[in-house]
């Protein structure tokens with residue numbers, strides 16, 4: 001439990017598994033009423049938290065669908081009265097291919113989820129946070145938000161854009177007591193990363209060789225950063241893109 005998060009309301013998108021699930025668990029364990037949102041309703045995940053004595057609820061939402069996102073934020077406001085912390089984390093990978101071989105459909109879907117999804121969520125989160133006088137938002141970018149990565153042009157473009165969106169929105173709402181930051185995970189062992197490694201097993205040793213820390217990260221290590229960014233210790237941290245990547249992107 002964490003005194004600050006007691007009675008606060010938190011939302012995590014893309015929280016059925018991986019980084020989002022670890023972050024939702026961390027918010028709930030810190031004492032926040034936590035809404036787990038995902039394109040597939042994370043009912044079991046929320047029930048597990050409730051059974052362990054925490055406050056959590058599951059919500060089905062495709063973040064690329066703006067009316068579904070609007071309805072979700074309105075449901076949170078109607079049910080819990082407020083939204084204090086939001087992690088816009090839902091994301092998809094594009095099949096790994098050189099840029100000119102990525103189809104328009106693949107590009108459009110990646111942008112719809114990884115960029116427009118963040119845009120949709122931020123817009124309605126901000127509208128709610130303005131009504132209640134403040135809040136904190138974190139958007140999940142990537143180490144690929146500050147570096148290139150072979151075969152991932154659409155994904156990497158979105159992750160760069162998420163940082164630009166974060167910085168600009170942070171400036172727009174800094175005086176309104178809404179802080180907006182990004183977290184940039186390195187290679188974190190989640191189902192998304194496991195799928196990438198399954199498709200390209202040689203990548204594992206290659207990736208680890210390039211991580212100065214000599215290992216992949218754990219979802220909990222991203223959760224620690226996210227709770228810090230949303231909490232009082234980060235009260236003057238705004239518009240920042242926080243790398244949590246074992247020094248990958250700076251070496």
Ligand code: NAI
Nearest residue numbers: 014016017018019039062063090091142187188190191192
């Ligand atoms: P994951 O694939 O394990 O989980 C992603 C979650 O997002 C899933 O539960 C999925 O159902 C959900 N989702 C997908 N499309 C959605 C949509 N349209 N609406 C709502 N939910 C949707 O992924 P992981 O690894 O946990 O990644 C989470 C975030 O972290 C993503 O934004 C990813 O790009 C980012 N990231 C992950 C890294 C890694 O190494 N795992 C590295 C850098 C960034």
